[in-house]
Amino acid sequence: MRRLLAGLAAVVLAGSLAACGTDSDKSPTAEGGVDKVKVGVIPIIDVAPIYLGQKKGFFASRNLELSLEAGQGGAAIVPGVVSDQFQFGFSNMTSLMIAQTKNVPIKAIAAGVASTGEAGKDFGAVVVKGDSPIKTAKDLAGKKVSVNTLKNIGDTVTRESVRKAGADPAALQFVEMPFPNMPAALADGQIDAAWVVEPQLSTIKAAGGREVASTFVDAAPNLTVAAYFTSTKLLESNPDVVKRFTEAVNESLTYADSHPDEVRAILADYTKIDEKLRASLVLPKWPTQINEASVQTLSDLGSKDGIFTGAPDLEKLLP
Structure with a gap:
């Protein structure tokens, strides 16, 4: 991706x-x-x-x-x-x-x-730290979200999750970085949320992170x-x-x-x-x-x- x-x-x-x-x-x-x-x-x-x-x-x-x-x-x-x-x-x-x-x-x-088509049980998602005030995709508006490549599939599906949650997807601030760098960047507060796939998804969850949007599922069945x-x-x-x-x-x-x-x-x-x-x-x-x-x-x-x-x-x- x-x-x-x-x-x-x-x-x-x-x-x-x-x-x-x-x-x-x-x-x-x-x-x-x-x-x-x-x-x-x-x-x-x-x-x-x-x-x-x-x-x-x-x-x-x-x-x-x-x-x-x-x-x-x-x-x-x-x-x-x-x-x-x-x-x-x-x-x-x-x-x-x-x-x-x-x-x-x-x-x-x-x-x-x-x-997989199952929200909360897919191999790609937007995740946040466990103590983040971000609870749903709607809360991502105006926040810094990492993607592995700008203007690609990560942008598209994350915007759709925010759009479906009732917020303005244009307010998202995407930050480009490699997937392996995202867990540390999230933990250090360099970003507010990370769009990740496996294995980074499981790595972040194991460290106490939370999923706020199953982006592939939100985009299309x-x-x-x-x-x-x-x-x-x-x-x-x-x-x-x-x-x-x-x-x-x-x-x-x-x-x-x-x-x-x-x-x-x-x-x-x-x-x-x-x-x-x-x-x-x-x-x-x-x-x-x-x-x-x-x-x-x-x-x-x-x-x-x-x-x-x-x-x-x-x-x-x-x-």
Whole structure:
């Protein structure tokens, strides 16, 4: 759920490289009938299914050799997919819609992660210190709220929580900082509230913090938060690889959704979340279908709040 705008300039560079016939001429390489594909991911709970699917052989059974490479977020992953550094990537829906409005040639191909749909039992929320005078989302108006990236999904869903509570979302003061820095910033009083996801959500609650808004739940029922995507170039040049990858992702999502203990265990392979915290985390949902109505709501809210320069074309972006 991550920074994108700064990285979009890299797309222009990638386009220039393509015109010169360099890296963008590459496609997945095959040895003995096996296609090697690189996937840009973010080392967070959301992508546990693809790590689990790799371990379970869901990709290998479809003749795909998966290389998972950690990126800092959309700023690296979206341009990386466009320039063929990665064949596939993972990103939150708002970042993908921002890219689409700037005519970046990408397309979502599979669901990534979704809200649980249960207020107070979701993997993302706005939290405050235990002794904070802020009791509800309405009290957030005029307060400093941290988000990991300005003008992105955190802004959008937090504004909607405040709006639904009957306060003015324009009065919010957003402060950008990385998720890992938020617990200390909240404890020190640098911010009044923090929009966080797991594991920071459980970390803050364990220290006595309180949840005042289940923002994904407030935004839309069963919100699709993120998706896997590829370049339109790969879709056209090698649709079979995209088809097999999508099938393997869907099998991975289904498996992860029904095997939470294995999800918690796989987190030890690619995150630094300790065993005790892994056991207490609120896991998201991993459906195989993108909830298009919820993405449309995100689009409408983002347009209303000035996140997008133009209305996203969801027909072009979504599968």
